[in-house]
Amino acid sequence: MIVARSITKEIEKPYGVIKVIDSVDLNIEKGEFVTIFGPNGSGKTTLLNIVAGLDEPTAGDVLVSNKKPKDANVGFVFQNYNESLFPWRTVLQNVTFSLEIAKVPQVEAVKIGEHLLNKVGLLHSKDKFVYELSGGQRQLVSICRAIASNPDILIMDEPFSALDYSTTRKMELELLDIWQEKKITTLFVSHDIDEAIFLADRVIVLSPRPASIKKVFEVKLARPRSLDMLSSLEFTELRNAILNTFEYEK
Amino acid sequence: MPFLTPLNMKNKKLYYILIPVIILCLWQVISFFKLVNPLFLASPYDVFTHLISSFYNRSIFNDIGHTLYRVIIGFGIATIIGVPLGLIMGYSSKVYNALEFTIEFFRGIPTTALFPLFLLVFGIGDQAKFAVTAWGAGLVILINSMYGVHLGKELRIRVAKTMKVTGLELFRKVIFPEALPQIFNGFRVAISLSLIIVIVTEMFIGTEAGLGKRIIDAQLVYQTADMYAAILMTGVVGFLLNKIVMFVENKVVHWKGK
Numbered sequence: 001m002i003v004a005r006s007i008t009k010e011i012e013k014p015y016g017v018i019k020v021i022d023s024v025d026l027n028i029e030k031g032e033f034v035t036i037f038g039p040n041g042s043g044k045t046t047l048l049n050i051v052a053g054l055d056e057p058t059a060g061d062v063l064v065s066n067k068k069p070k071d072a073n074v075g076f077v078f079q080n081y082n083e084s085l086f087p088w089r090t091v092l093q094n095v096t097f098s099l100e101i102a103k104v105p106q107v108e109a110v111k112i113g114e115h116l117l118n119k120v121g122l123l124h125s126k127d128k129f130v131y132e133l134s135g136g137q138r139q140l141v142s143i144c145r146a147i148a149s150n151p152d153i154l155i156m157d158e159p160f161s162a163l164d165y166s167t168t169r170k171m172e173l174e175l176l177d178i179w180q181e182k183k184i185t186t187l188f189v190s191h192d193i194d195e196a197i198f199l200a201d202r203v204i205v206l207s208p209r210p211a212s213i214k215k216v217f218e219v220k221l222a223r224p225r226s227l228d229m230l231s232s233l234e235f236t237e238l239r240n241a242i243l244n245t246f247e248y249e250k
Numbered sequence: 251m252p253f254l255t256p257l258n259m260k261n262k263k264l265y266y267i268l269i270p271v272i273i274l275c276l277w278q279v280i281s282f283f284k285l286v287n288p289l290f291l292a293s294p295y296d297v298f299t300h301l302i303s304s305f306y307n308r309s310i311f312n313d314i315g316h317t318l319y320r321v322i323i324g325f326g327i328a329t330i331i332g333v334p335l336g337l338i339m340g341y342s343s344k345v346y347n348a349l350e351f352t353i354e355f356f357r358g359i360p361t362t363a364l365f366p367l368f369l370l371v372f373g374i375g376d377q378a379k380f381a382v383t384a385w386g387a388g389l390v391i392l393i394n395s396m397y398g399v400h401l402g403k404e405l406r407i408r409v410a411k412t413m414k415v416t417g418l419e420l421f422r423k424v425i426f427p428e429a430l431p432q433i434f435n436g437f438r439v440a441i442s443l444s445l446i447i448v449i450v451t452e453m454f455i456g457t458e459a460g461l462g463k464r465i466i467d468a469q470l471v472y473q474t475a476d477m478y479a480a481i482l483m484t485g486v487v488g489f490l491l492n493k494i495v496m497f498v499e500n501k502v503v504h505w506k507g508k
Binding site: 052053055074075076078080083084086087088097098100129131149 | 403405406407408411412413414415419423424427428504505508
């Protein structure tokens, strides 16, 4: 569960103060999957960092499962899997990293790690090093690593934007599959509108900098989701409605 | 992969020995026609026979042993001091600010120019040789370890921080392995530098045995063939030391460049 009240973030630069986020409210239920859709450079990443406890807001406050973000267990999946995975560790050792930090007994940690890897079809690669895997597989390892310790929330910052179209769609299905099992509250930033709708219970549309919430859309597609929904009438109508919130300047 | 076909493997080996063979031929031609006074340049034939006989009468083993021993001790001390101090300097801006000027200053002074100082402090025994080698190699290792921390990927540290990894555990599990590739860059430069410094100290500080002493002794009595034989042997030792470090590097830092 994520509750945020009027988060504002200002950054001091030599030429003055820049407002990056302008009083954003969030109310994300336990087990809900919410995507944030907004233009690049709008302060999405700063917002995620604040929710994850990596950054402090200038004003407003955030609670994650009734705790301060710093004290909550946060799983974070970054866009750049190459620079976020640990290349000196095997696939399984990457996945069990947070369990190791939490001093979970090794036998149990391995069991949890192997279960997750099996779920995403990477069990046979558990003793490989991450650089021996494809890009999509590497990001699956990051996702497994982020959720291994059953975090209060899972935050994903454009995790699939470096992957090709068909891999991205496959990854989305894998992600939903794990999410369905664990029901982890998820905040997912995307700049791909199809992705934002396909995954989410709700889509939050952000304005350009300073980021504020422009509109929130409910996604009423049934779960489990399947790829044919991408061409359903419901989907396309929602897609148009979201696109209509953007004013294009010439 | 196309460049691993048998034919190309052959070509690769051919390229490998091409330049050495050209140098040998040039050397043979120069000494055959006496283009250089034989007092300064022995023929390859003489040099190789002297080298082989020094293996036969075992006299060179003692020298190789002593030189290797000094290189390993000097390099070892350099590693033990240089790596931790470099990592701390890379991590803590306070330590960095406190030491940066001093280290940059000493880095500019050639190690060889500090011989007299080391002789004063450590005497003319092996200790001075260890110390001067450790000094020269240690600076290289320290600076590379420091850059290892600076060049590490910030994102991995952020990942660790989202998992609440802090303090010594962050250092041990993320910052140190992240710095390892750069630490090994330092090792490769430092091992060659260690050999250079040991040879020079053996030549100029004086000792009972060592390849440097063998070179200077032969030079003093104009045993040119012996001198080149010892120089050649030093080259072989340096080559092998470098190969050993590279071998260990490939095992330890298996992810480098991938």
